[in-house]
Amino acid sequence: MAADDKHSALERPSEWLYELIKHSDWRACGVLNLVCKDFQQTLGDSPVYWRLLCQKFAKEERMYLPEEILDALPDHKAFFFKIWAGKGRWNSSDDCGGEEEGSSEGTETLKMSIQVCARFRPTVTTAGGKGSDEAEHVVLPLHQKVQVVMAAKEGRTRVEAMRIIMEERGYTLKEDPWSDAAVKVLDTEKENVENIANAALECESQKGKGVAHKAQVLSVNEEGGTVLTVAPGVGLREFAFDTVYGTSTKQSTVYRAAPRHLVMDFINGMNASIIVYGQTGSGKTYTMFGPDASEVPSEYHLSREEGIVPRVCTEVLTASKAREALGIKAEVSLSFIEVYGDGVKDLLRDQVVGQSRVAGQRYVLDGQAGQPVNNMQEVKALLATGDALKRQAATAMNDRSSRAHSVVVLTLKQRDVATGVQRSSQLFLVDLGGSEKISKSKADEGVKGAGTVGWEEYYEGRERLQEATYINQGLFALKKCIDGLNDREQAALDGRPDPYIPYQDSKLTMLLSSALGGNSKTLVVVTASVEARHALETVQALRFGERCGNVANRAQMTGATLQRTLDRIDKEVEECEELIKRFERWETVRVVRKDEFDGEEVVVKSMLVGAEEHRERMEALLARRRELLGQPEPEAMAEQNLKALSIPDSALPLAVPAC
Numbered sequence: 001m002a003a004d005d006k007h008s009a010l011e012r013p014s015e016w017l018y019e020l021i022k023h024s025d026w027r028a029c030g031v032l033n034l035v036c037k038d039f040q041q042t043l044g045d046s047p048v049y050w051r052l053l054c055q056k057f058a059k060e061e062r063m064y065l066p067e068e069i070l071d072a073l074p075d076h077k078a079f080f081f082k083i084w085a086g087k088g089r090w091n092s093s094d095d096c097g098g099e100e101e102g103s104s105e106g107t108e109t110l111k112m113s114i115q116v117c118a119r120f121r122p123t124v125t126t127a128g129g130k131g132s133d134e135a136e137h138v139v140l141p142l143h144q145k146v147q148v149v150m151a152a153k154e155g156r157t158r159v160e161a162m163r164i165i166m167e168e169r170g171y172t173l174k175e176d177p178w179s180d181a182a183v184k185v186l187d188t189e190k191e192n193v194e195n196i197a198n199a200a201l202e203c204e205s206q207k208g209k210g211v212a213h214k215a216q217v218l219s220v221n222e223e224g225g226t227v228l229t230v231a232p233g234v235g236l237r238e239f240a241f242d243t244v245y246g247t248s249t250k251q252s253t254v255y256r257a258a259p260r261h262l263v264m265d266f267i268n269g270m271n272a273s274i275i276v277y278g279q280t281g282s283g284k285t286y287t288m289f290g291p292d293a294s295e296v297p298s299e300y301h302l303s304r305e306e307g308i309v310p311r312v313c314t315e316v317l318t319a320s321k322a323r324e325a326l327g328i329k330a331e332v333s334l335s336f337i338e339v340y341g342d343g344v345k346d347l348l349r350d351q352v353v354g355q356s357r358v359a360g361q362r363y364v365l366d367g368q369a370g371q372p373v374n375n376m377q378e379v380k381a382l383l384a385t386g387d388a389l390k391r392q393a394a395t396a397m398n399d400r401s402s403r404a405h406s407v408v409v410l411t412l413k414q415r416d417v418a419t420g421v422q423r424s425s426q427l428f429l430v431d432l433g434g435s436e437k438i439s440k441s442k443a444d445e446g447v448k449g450a451g452t453v454g455w456e457e458y459y460e461g462r463e464r465l466q467e468a469t470y471i472n473q474g475l476f477a478l479k480k481c482i483d484g485l486n487d488r489e490q491a492a493l494d495g496r497p498d499p500y501i502p503y504q505d506s507k508l509t510m511l512l513s514s515a516l517g518g519n520s521k522t523l524v525v526v527t528a529s530v531e532a533r534h535a536l537e538t539v540q541a542l543r544f545g546e547r548c549g550n551v552a553n554r555a556q557m558t559g560a561t562l563q564r565t566l567d568r569i570d571k572e573v574e575e576c577e578e579l580i581k582r583f584e585r586w587e588t589v590r591v592v593r594k595d596e597f598d599g600e601e602v603v604v605k606s607m608l609v610g611a612e613e614h615r616e617r618m619e620a621l622l623a624r625r626r627e628l629l630g631q632p633e634p635e636a637m638a639e640q641n642l643k644a645l646s647i648p649d650s651a652l653p654l655a656v657p658a659c
């Protein structure tokens with residue numbers, strides 16, 4: 001190297017280094033970061049360096065890594081270490097079949113991981129929207145009520161909040177425990193005071209007044225990945241997930257955020273599964289497959305509404321073709337099966353498979369249920385065949401309810417044309433039957449007692465009930481396996497022997513055993529509804545999701561969370577006020593009034609116009625704020641105030657006297 005070059009390189013180390021990086025392979029690039037302190041400082045946290053390293057690594061290791069995934073990554077360095085675990089995949093001659101996957105160099109093993117997302121369905125008034133929107137009232141535990149009252153006003157202390165709560169409830173103490181004891185309350189008397197207040201609240205709730213919180217989803221925070229709920233028996237509760245999708249999230253966004261990463265892993269030779277879980281009617285089938293063609297208005301392009309399954313198939317088929325240029329020949333096959341009780345049905349051949357305990361599962365895992373696919377026309381034809389044979393029925397919760405668990409299994413067999421090295425992997429796309437309360441889905445409707453009707457009618461009536469029971473059994477077994485897997489993680493940390501995972505408890509878990517555990521990648525998408533009448537089921541579904549991801553420790557209900565949510569709302573209210581100020585104006589309009597006796601009359605009126613949309617939004621935000629704080633509606637508040645003034649109803653004028 002010339003002296004001048006050397007000098008300029010030292011003055012501008014990053015440029016010099018990047019030149020070097022450009023012309024090195026990934027291993028040399030990786031080592032550069034460790035050469036000396038200067039290099040470490042320059043490259044250690046440089047996103048450009050780590051991105052380049054990811055690209056080089058993927059190219060040289062013949063891994064599938066779409067640019068869109070790289071573009072959207074928040075941390076390229078962490079991602080590099082994640083994909084680095086799969087190095088040397090095409091050097092070894094054993095087909096790991098996804099299960100033993102990991103580094104053939106034996107330095108790093110890939111671990112099982114479960115990612116969890118929550119997706120909220122928009123409020124639907126047709127299917128799934130039946131029934132009243134009445135929500136249960138919730139009595140908040142005192143400590144939460146105190147947090148809510150403290151959050152309502154900045155700088156409000158705990159003692160003040162306690163006083164307000166007591167006053168709100170009309171509870172009068174002979175002696176005010178806070179009169180002289182701002183400090184005392186915080187220590188010795190605190191417990192005592194809480195007991196008194198608790199008792200007061202309890203009395204109030206028994207009298208059935210003064211409880212303003214309704215069971216509901218209070219906020220869906222997509223940015224922070226959290227959901228704040230209030231439900232009976234739980235009170236306020238926050239849940240945290242890897243990703244949270246709000247009610248207006250598009251199908252393409254859902255696919256791009258998390259499922260696509262799993263598809264990448266699957267194409268790179270790992271077993272993976274995407275499981276959608278949720279209450280019946282919460283949007284599992286919609287998320288997995290997309291809407292029924294009949295539901296999509298003709299002006300919409302159906303492909304925009306496609307769910308995860310068709311999107312995965314498109315990506316896998318496109319990637320398989322592109323891999324031919326890298327010397328890798330790929331074959332894709334698709335199975336579509338249904339798990340109903342202890343039976344496994346091949347939906348593409350319309351036959352129940354395997355009579356023995358393990359036969360159904362082996363039939364699927366060995367690929368006997370698979371049909372080779374080469375393009376999307378073939379995929380769509382197979383999906384339509386399977387869909388037509390799926391067990392579906394109308395219930396009180398969903399007009400097209402899936403009455404069993406359905407699973408699409410994609411099997412990818414890849415072969416290095418030059419060396420003959422083979423890799424195979426499976427991706428399970430699971431649309432679970434909806435967890436349901438029989439009383440809500442009315443699955444027990446039409447069930448007649450034995451002996452009261454003919455046998456045929458008796459069995460027919462019991463069918464919905466039997467389906468619900470089978471669905472719930474499978475889900476229960478799945479929950480037990482997830483708990484077992486979480487316990488296994490903990491056991492490894494505690495040095496305990498591996499706990500038993502009860503895969504054998506149901507056909508569903510037997511089938512998913514290869515995708516749940518080992519070193520597979522799993523994504524659980526919890527679908528839920530923001531509607532108040534489903535609050536309890538939503539909380540249960542979110543709880544399941546939280547258990548899967550074992551992320552409970554990230555979430556906690558604190559005043560801070562509530563404060564953050566309120567701050568966001570206040571900011572939006574301010575924005576609305578600004579917009580209203582800017583656009584609202586008085587306008588004189590002629591209104592035609594119809595009168596039964598006098599006929600039509602034209603009246604000139606002044607009206608505020610121009611900002612109707614912003615006013616409506618502001619009203620909604622203020623209502624949300626009131627819900628968060630458990631404050632009653634303005635009319636209810638006025639009523640309460642009147643009652644507080646103890647004005648007897650008879651004393652109120654029946655009509656406003658004419659002027």
Ligand SMILES: Nc1ncnc2c1ncn2[C@@H]1O[C@H](COP(=O)(O)OP(=O)(O)OP(=O)(O)O)[C@@H](O)[C@H]1O
Binds near residue numbers: 127279282400432
């Ligand atoms: N994100 C969404 N956007 C628009 N519509 C949705 C969404 N999610 C669900 N829906 C609609 O809600 C209804 C019920 O959805 P879906 O059938 O997917 O529920 P499900 O959870 O699969 O129910 P089940 O367990 O009973 O089969 C359908 O009409 C569907 O189109």
